[in-house]
Amino acid sequence: MEMDTSEIQAAIDSIPAKKEDLRKAFEVLQSYSSSFSSFTLKWNDLDGHVSFIEKSIEERFRELEAKVRSCVADKPAAAAMVAAERKVVEKEPEIKVQNKVVEKEPEVKSVLELKDFCVRMDGKGLRSYILKNRKLLPEFRDELRLALRAAPNPIMLVLDSLDGFVPSRKVKKKELELIWKTCVHLVQVLHELALEIKASYRERARRFATEWRGKITDGEGNNWFVVLGFLHLVVTFGLVDSFAANDILDVLVLVARRRQIVDMCRSLGFEDKMHDFIDKLKKKGKEVDAVKFVLAFNLSEKHPPASLLESYVNTIKKAAFEQRQKAKSTQIKVCF
Structure with missing residues (x-):
């Protein structure tokens, strides 16, 4: 049976980043703790709990890897699969190096x-000019603003630049992202001109x-x-x-x-729609992001930040439990 533990490893690797997000949100929340006396949660409690879960998952995963190696020793086909995957991993740095060598920055234009x-x-x-000099945009953002002011009609100029900017031919995702980023910068600078x-x-x-x-789809x-x-x-256009x-x-x-x-x-x-917005964030499991808006719009009374963070911790615990169950299930499938 085909076995792939990459999803489990990816989930484990994402835990530190999620914990760091939680810590940052907690520090912001703690600075406002004087505003609500019911706040008794301590970061050490959260950190200890999440770290315990993380360690437990890692231990179970290492046990799973040991089982996989044991089973692979008796299965030539599985051994070949692991060897092929190892070659892909070994080649990846070379591919990155090649990309780094091939990708060259264009010359700086006046x-x-x-x-x-x-x-x-x-x-x-x-x-096209901004796209080719994209990494220099932060340096000449002021110049771009002045240049737009020099245009006979800055608004029409920006609209012309947006017209048909998405290529009809298929392009790589990275190239398409750069095109979108260029258009975002143009609209942002136009907005600054007021x-x-x-x-x-x-x-x-x-x-x-x-x-x-119509091009926006739900999902990370x-x-x-x-x-x-x-x-x-x-x-920018009041739409x-x-x-x-x-x-x-x-x-x-x-x-x-x-x-x-x-x-x-x-x-x-x-401003009057922030309650609905926070509810949407909670439904999407984005309680940490919700805390930022609660504090920014003074909505702590209806949406207590402590409750949001506790809900986020519960989400992490649930995800950890599901990963452990998945690891146990995979252990059984590997050896049979």
Whole structure:
């Protein structure tokens, strides 16, 4: 029978990161502990409990690996499978090195050229320029802002740059992400200019936003730049009324971990919808993210942060239990 323990190992490897998220959220919560006297939870208690679960899972997993090796010794086919997997693992660093060697940064272009694209109202050229110099964007963000101001019509220029930016041909996921990221930066900088948006421009932006919303799917594997692109477009062009509030909240849930989402909620005018938003985060098992919004919008009375964190710990315990049960089940299947 085919045996793959990679999922179990991946789950174990993710525990430290989840525990670190919990610790950070707990520290933020603790700084507000004077606001609610019922807060008696101690980090050492949580840390000790999670560490105990982590150690227990690792021990059970090592026992499972020992069983697998024992069974593999008696099964040539299984041994061949393990050997093949080992070759893949051994080759992976070489592939990464190759990618690192092949991927070269383009030459730095003059800031004057950036301005030239804007003066000539060359939206596609501007987009291409930013894409090729993507890692330098933080350094010339101010120059991009000044360059857009030099354009005869900055709003139309940005809309032109967004028009048909998704290639019709199939491209690699990384390349597509970079294209989305470029468009997000353009919309962000346009928003910073705080220009008056005419109805004709808003209608054109609405068509883009509707198209982008259709590309968003629920799940952690979704390209978060697509989500941010949609949200920034809605904020910049005032398109909140073009979509159902509940639909926008569902989109916000996908990127709730991002730092700018608190300000995004304020820009959307969603202060009165934060109770619903926090409920959605809780249903998705994102209690740690929910704490951030509870504190930012002073909602501790209805959504006690301590209860949210305790709920998160219970979620971790449940996941740990399920992994242990899965490990036990796999042990039995391996030897039979």
